[in-house]
Amino acid sequence: MRGPVRKFRLALTMLTGLACGAGARAQGGPPPGPPPLLPEATVRALAAEVSGTAAKRTAQDLTLFHRQRGSRGFRAAADRIRDRAREYGLQTEVISLPADGKVFYGTQRSRPAWDADFAELWEQEEKDGQWTDARRIASLEARPVVLAQDSAGGEVSAELVDVGAGTAESDYLSEKSGKDVRGRLVLTSSQPSAVLPLAVKRFGAAGIVSYAPNQVTGWWREDETLVRWGHMGTFPAPETFGFMVSLQQARAWQERLRGGKPVHLRASVRAGQHPGSYDIVTAVLPGTDPALGQEEIVLSCHLDHQRPGANDNASGCSAILEAARTLAKLVREGRIPAPKRTIRWIWPPEIEGTISILNARPEIAARAKAVIHMDMVGGDAEITKAVFHVTRTPRSLPTVVNDVAMEFGRFVNTQSDSYAAGNAAAFYPLVDPEGSKQPLQAAFVDFTEGSDHEVWTEGSWRVPAIYLNDWPDRYIHTHKDEIGNLDATKLLRAAFLGAANAYYLANLDAAQVPALWEVVRRHGLERAAGTLERAAQLRAAG
Numbered sequence: 325m326r327g328p329v330r331k332f333r334l335a336l337t338m339l340t341g342l343a344c345g346a347g348a349r350a351q352g353g354p355p356p357g358p359p360p361l362l363p364e365a366t367v368r369a370l371a372a373e374v375s376g377t378a379a380k381r382t383a384q385d386l387t388l389f390h391r392q393r394g395s396r397g398f399r400a401a402a403d404r405i406r407d408r409a410r411e412y413g414l415q416t417e418v419i420s421l422p423a424d425g426k427v428f429y430g431t432q433r434s435r436p437a438w439d440a441d442f443a444e445l446w447e448q449e450e451k452d453g454q455w456t457d458a459r460r461i462a463s464l465e466a467r468p469v470v471l472a473q474d475s476a477g478g479e480v481s482a483e484l485v486d487v488g489a490g491t492a493e494s495d496y497l498s499e500k501s502g503k504d505v506r507g508r509l510v511l512t513s514s515q516p517s518a519v520l521p522l523a524v525k526r527f528g529a530a531g532i533v534s535y536a537p538n539q540v541t542g543w544w545r546e547d548e549t550l551v552r553w554g555h556m557g558t559f560p561a562p563e564t565f566g567f568m569v570s571l572q573q574a575r576a577w578q579e580r581l582r583g584g585k586p587v588h589l590r591a592s593v594r595a596g597q598h599p600g601s602y603d604i605v606t607a608v609l610p611g612t613d614p615a616l617g618q619e620e621i622v623l624s625c626h627l628d629h630q631r632p633g634a635n636d637n638a639s640g641c642s643a644i645l646e647a648a649r650t651l652a653k654l655v656r657e658g659r660i661p662a663p664k665r666t667i668r669w670i671w672p673p674e675i676e677g678t679i680s681i682l683n684a685r686p687e688i689a690a691r692a693k694a695v696i697h698m699d700m701v702g703g704d705a706e707i708t709k710a711v712f713h714v715t716r717t718p719r720s721l722p723t724v725v726n727d728v729a730m731e732f733g734r735f736v737n738t739q740s741d742s743y744a745a746g747n748a749a750a751f752y753p754l755v756d757p758e759g760s761k762q763p764l765q766a767a768f769v770d771f772t773e774g775s776d777h778e779v780w781t782e783g784s785w786r787v788p789a790i791y792l793n794d795w796p797d798r799y800i801h802t803h804k805d806e807i808g809n810l811d812a813t814k815l816l817r818a819a820f821l822g823a824a825n826a827y828y829l830a831n832l833d834a835a836q837v838p839a840l841w842e843v844v845r846r847h848g849l850e851r852a853a854g855t856l857e858r859a860a861q862l863r864a865a866g
Contacts, residue, residue, distance in 0.1 A: 359752070360731040361828050361839065367752070369659045370823050374650045376756030376816030382408065382642035383702065383815070384807045387632035390468040393673040394423050394437025394600035398628055405605045405627065405645060405671050412649040413656055414607040414669070421680050424599035425559070429683040430784070432676060435558045437600020440464055440593075443471040445533070445567045448481070448588045455481060455588050462567050468631045469803045472516045472534070472554035472566030477594045480530045484587040486511045486578055490519040496527050505529040509589055511574060513537070516566030517557035524564055531591055532556075532566040535574035543709060543798035548572040553630045553801040558597070565593040602680050605671040606688075609652055611830065613664035620666045620691040621829045622787075623647060623822050624776055625698050626674035634807045635710070636800050637674075639702030640792075643815050644669055647822035663830035665693070674699075678776040682785060692780070694725045694829050695789035699775040701818035703794045704760065704811035710794035711767055712814070714821075718771040721781050723788035725829065727844045732824045733766045736817050740764045754820060759813025790825070792818060 359367040385404055390397040402418060409416045421427075423434040443464035448455040462470035485505050487495045490512035496503055506528035512519045516532045523529040537545050538552050554568040577587045605627075611617030625640035632638075648669050654660045668688070672678050682689045703710035714733040716726040736754060741763040743753040755761050771781075772791070780789040799805045832840070 360735055360843065361728065361836075362824060366660050366827070367824065369654050370650060370820060370827070371752045371754055373654055374646060374816055374820045374823060376646075376812030376814070376819070377758045378649065379642040379646035379815040379819055380702070380758070380807070380810055380812045382645055383634060383638040383810060386627075386638035386641060387634050387807050390440075390631040391628045391633060392438055392473055392630070393435060393628050393676065394602065395439045397631070398673070399603050401627055402603045402605045402671065405641065406607075408645060409605070409607040409648060409669070412645075413652045414609060414648055416605065416607040419604045419606060419681060419685065420601040421604070421684050422599070423602050423680075425597070429680040432679045432683075433559070434602070434680065435676065436561075436597040438474050438595070438597050440468070440471055440475070440595035442592065442594040443475070443565070443567075444592050445470070445569075446590045448590055450588070455590070457590060461569060461573065461589070467551065467803050469551055469553050470568050471593065471595065472532070472556045472568060473630075474556040474558050474562055474597060475565035475593060475595050476562050477596055478531060478565050479592050480509065481590040482508045482530055482588070484509045484511050484533065484577060484581070484589050485529075486581055487519070487523060488512070489514050490523050493522065496522065509533055509591065511535070511577060513574075515554055517555050520557060520562060529564075531564050533569060533589070534566055535569050535571050537571060538798070538802055539800060541709070541796040541798055543796070545571065547798070547804075548575070550799070550802040550804060561597050565591065565595070567591065602673055602677050604673075604677055604681050606681075607648060607669045609648070609655065609663060609667045611664050611666040612662045616664045616833075617666055618691060619693050620668045620688070621663075621826045622668045622670060622688075622692045622695045622780075623698070623826055624670045624672070624678070624695055624780075626677065626776055627671040628673040628677070630801075632803075632806050634805050634810055635700045635703045635708060635794060635797055636805055637699050638807075639700060639810055639815060639818070640698035641671055643698050643701050643818040644696075644822055646815070646819035647826065650819065650823050651827060660827070661831075663827060664833070665830040666691070667826050667830050668692075672776070675776055675779060678779040682779065689785045689787060692787045694723070695777065695780045695787055696729075696792070696822050696825050697775060697777040697780070697789050698792045698818060698822065700794040700797060700800070701792050702810040702815040703797050704809055704814065705762065706760075707809045708794065708797040708799060710797050712764055712818075713772075713791070713793050713795060714766050714768050715772055715777070715791035715793065716768075716770055717781050717788050717790065721786060721788055724840060724844055725788040725790055727847045728828060728840070729790040729821075729825055730768050730847060731843050732821055732828075733768060736764050736821060737766050740817065754813070754817050756812040756816045759816065760811050761813070764814070764817050792821060
């Protein structure tokens with residue numbers, strides 16, 4: 325069998341090279357081929373209409389709000405999305421679901437809303453035997469990320485005690501590091517929620533100041549000025565607060581403490597949990613087919629995050645809204661036919677919002693045939709170091725939706741690479757006037773966790789969901805996840821991919837199966853070639 329297997333591998337390798345190597349052209353080479361799956365006129369209409377500038381403007385609006393679940397800021401952002409979707413001609417609804425810590429959605433206990441009205445942290449100095457404010461360290465108004473989510477209110481003027489990680493009894497009780505933290509503020513390298521049980525509940529600390537570093541990437545701890553988003557935990561409701569500061573600030577305090585000089589802080593917080601609601605905007609472009617119109621193709625994101633939360637996830641929310649604007653406008657103007665299936669858009673709080681709406685409105689899950697989920701899709705790679713991913717469903721949920729997404733993703737890769745390389749007559753540049761000209765270079769990867777696509781694809785619902793996302797992003801979950809980090813061209817391409825995938829799937833019928841089958845067959849052969857190649861490498865490695 326060695327001869328046939330060798331020939332089969334050679335054929336697969338040649339096929340893979342033809343399919344994947346189209347983007348690697350020398351300057352002046354032939355332009356890339358026509359678009360896949362959709363008629364060329366439809367793709368030209370989508371490419372001409374979609375706007376990264378419009379998407380970035382929406383993202384900028386969203387970054388003005390501190391979008392914690394159930395908060396006033398989240399509702400304000402939801403209203404902004406609702407109003408804009410209505411302007412675009414979509415049928416919109418805001419679904420308000422109780423969130424009070426008592427109602428359950430499936431097996432998920434709803435979390436009560438959390439709002440913060442005021443928070444400041446001041447460093448104090450002693451004058452005439454009195455501690456007075458000398459320097460403001462943190463302000464909710466200027467930088468909301470400084471107050472850990474779910475913090476309670478409080479007024480404290482006390483010394484700062486460094487407890488290191490603060491997650492083990494030895495951080496408080498050993499002879500070497502034993503510290504009296506009762507009535508004091510503790511400085512920790514851990515998230516506030518991890519320190520709360522020992523520092524506050526057991527040893528009586530009055531509050532927490534955390535310099536927890538950002539998530540691990542190749543750029544981890546490289547920027548010592550980053551302030552990371554912190555969390556106190558939801559159940560039980562915290563009875564105190566947590567402030568977040570930079571590693572730079574923490575080190576300055578630690579140096580003083582090692583020198584025997586006290587650090588005295590004053591904290592003032594007005595915040596807390598309260599009964600609220602998950603206010604979830606949803607919009608539809610109705611399908612025209614009497615039967616297929618009852619089925620839905622869904623574009624989703626998550627709207628909640630700390631301010632500014634630009635790439636995570638104002639980018640995904642604005643990109644799916646731009647896909648909505650593009651499709652609605654082209655249909656209204658008669659430039660493309662109305663879709664046969666209904667296309668739905670949803671802007672929930674992350675994970676918990678999707679779980680809640682699918683349990684409260686099960687007809688949405690029942691009608692959904694595919695989901696295009698976007699979470700972080702606009703990061704300028706030169707700034708954030710992001711790589712754009714088109715992520716498949718779990719292997720337990722095989723679907724042609726993966727192949728459709730890969731085909732459109734490769735199309736954008738090829739077009740953007742050709743344009744960036746300076747080739748004449750690049751078929752669709754897909755470049756925004758206010759964005760970059762660099763190629764997309766999307767990676768096509770197997771299922772990874774991390775966002776609402778998990779909910780759609782898990783066993784309760786089993787709705788195929790592709791996941792468009794950036795990773796890494798060195799500024800995720802920090803105060804530097806800013807609008808200036810977003811690339812209008814990348815937002816344009818994400819919106820184009822969302823619109824193209826959704827529109828194709830919304831119109832898929834028996835007549836299109838032969839062309840789709842060719843795509844599925846080719847991708848299957850490529851995956852087989854990859855599997856054989858990996859097996860050969862493992863054998864060679866012994």
